[in-house]
Amino acid sequence: MTGPLAGSPYPSFGRDVTMWMTVGPVPELSTDSPNARLIGSHSVLLSYRNSSWWAIANICPHRGEVLSDGLVQGDCVTCPGHFWRFSLTDGMKQGDERVRVATYPVRLVDDVLEIEVPDPAPTQSLREILLAHARAEDTND
Numbered sequence: 746m747t748g749p750l751a752g753s754p755y756p757s758f759g760r761d762v763t764m765w766m767t768v769g770p771v772p773e774l775s776t777d778s779p780n781a782r783l784i785g786s787h788s789v790l791l792s793y794r795n796s797s798w799w800a801i802a803n804i805c806p807h808r809g810e811v812l813s814d815g816l817v818q819g820d821c822v823t824c825p826g827h828f829w830r831f832s833l834t835d836g837m838k839q840g841d842e843r844v845r846v847a848t849y850p851v852r853l854v855d856d857v858l859e860i861e862v863p864d865p866a867p868t869q870s871l872r873e874i875l876l877a878h879a880r881a882e883d884t885n886d
């Protein structure tokens with residue numbers, strides 16, 4: 746079972762901008778305490794709550810503190826830098842619904858946990874970069 750999908754915080758730009766990445770086999774993850782993982786370039790905090798897996802960003806939006814270094818009580822993690830508390834399930838800051846950490850959709854595939862993360866933007870080839878530069882020079886003459 747996986748956590749509810751609350752909608753992606755990432756714009757679509759007319760193409761798929763997310764991809765599913767493997768976290769690991771569920772038996773290797775702790776269900777008693779949150780699991781900090783680096784998934785691609787995303788620092789993620791995974792937790793098992795109410796019979797579901799959840800994933801939030803492991804970085805506090807205020808000062809960039811690592812949330813997994815903070816205290817976990819119930820369904821919240823407390824930032825070690827300034828003691829803001831975030832829900833492990835929906836990323837909301839307690840006492841201020843305007844502030845939250847990113848959440849990631851989670852799914853199980855054959856007892857392997859996966860999360861959906863933003864797909865990195867495609868890189869331009871050197872040819873594309875030079876052509877764009879040449880076109881810009883042509884319009885400036």
